[in-house]
Amino acid sequence: MKRFLLVISSTVFIFFAKAQKLDNTFKTVDFATTFGSSQASFAASYLHNWKLGKKQKFAVGVGVRLTSTFGRKLDYTTAGPAKLTRGTSTPFLVVFSEQKTQNWDTLTVQKPQTNALNFMVNFSYNFSTKLSGGLNIDLIGLTFGQKSSAVFVSNGVLKTEPVAKPSAFNLLLTGDNDLGTLNSEFFLKYSFNKRWALRGVYQFLFTEYTTTTLKQIAPDGTQVDRFRNKSNNIGLGVTYTL
Numbered sequence: 001m002k003r004f005l006l007v008i009s010s011t012v013f014i015f016f017a018k019a020q021k022l023d024n025t026f027k028t029v030d031f032a033t034t035f036g037s038s039q040a041s042f043a044a045s046y047l048h049n050w051k052l053g054k055k056q057k058f059a060v061g062v063g064v065r066l067t068s069t070f071g072r073k074l075d076y077t078t079a080g081p082a083k084l085t086r087g088t089s090t091p092f093l094v095v096f097s098e099q100k101t102q103n104w105d106t107l108t109v110q111k112p113q114t115n116a117l118n119f120m121v122n123f124s125y126n127f128s129t130k131l132s133g134g135l136n137i138d139l140i141g142l143t144f145g146q147k148s149s150a151v152f153v154s155n156g157v158l159k160t161e162p163v164a165k166p167s168a169f170n171l172l173l174t175g176d177n178d179l180g181t182l183n184s185e186f187f188l189k190y191s192f193n194k195r196w197a198l199r200g201v202y203q204f205l206f207t208e209y210t211t212t213t214l215k216q217i218a219p220d221g222t223q224v225d226r227f228r229n230k231s232n233n234i235g236l237g238v239t240y241t242l
Helices: 002-020
Strands: 025-036 039-052 058-071 074-078 106-109 113-126 131-146 148-154 157-166 169-171 182-191 196-211 226-241
Touching: 025 196, 039 113, 039 226, 058 131, 058 196, 074 196, 106 157, 106 196, 106 226, 113 182, 131 157, 148 196
Parallel strands: none
Antiparallel strands: 025 039, 025 226, 039 058, 058 113, 074 106, 074 226, 106 148, 113 131, 131 169, 131 182, 148 157, 157 196, 182 196, 196 226
């Protein structure tokens, strides 16, 4: 885990150091909304971007994003550790490894609502003066939100969790190694002029709740109190270049 964090931080630092040498920088604010099964999200972000390459078609940005999510009776499954839920816990490889669904329990949160404030990175490429595309992802931050009652199902036994709460700490470690609530987007952006642009968004969103009275007891004795909802949502965003 420490090696992975070192690689991520070093990569961001190298991009930042190289980008600092460029004069062509730009800042953006963005507002996006997405919808999925029994849930919706709203995100507001600020990015400082640097154009890269000889033709400056590539851009990398760093910034902050506040993502608010809303839902009703959402199912959250065992959030980890990855050794319990996946075939491997190796960073990046964990995303493609087998799912150990036999070790999953379910927490159905009645009225989930989370607000995640995260540092983020953004990568984009200009196909033309009007059309660009890219991806962004949250790295680290904090979450606050609404506590809620929940229904906990473990080994077919149903119990009531009176107070489930959003997990407070967010950290990108890839796949089931991740902690907390993290937002990532793939997008296409059409620029109407130098200031305004419209984005089509495909969002992959992790939200996480922690139980306060009940815990899952895994076959190896691991006690689990974190449960995660993974959703694939679509939506639109509006970008303004400062």
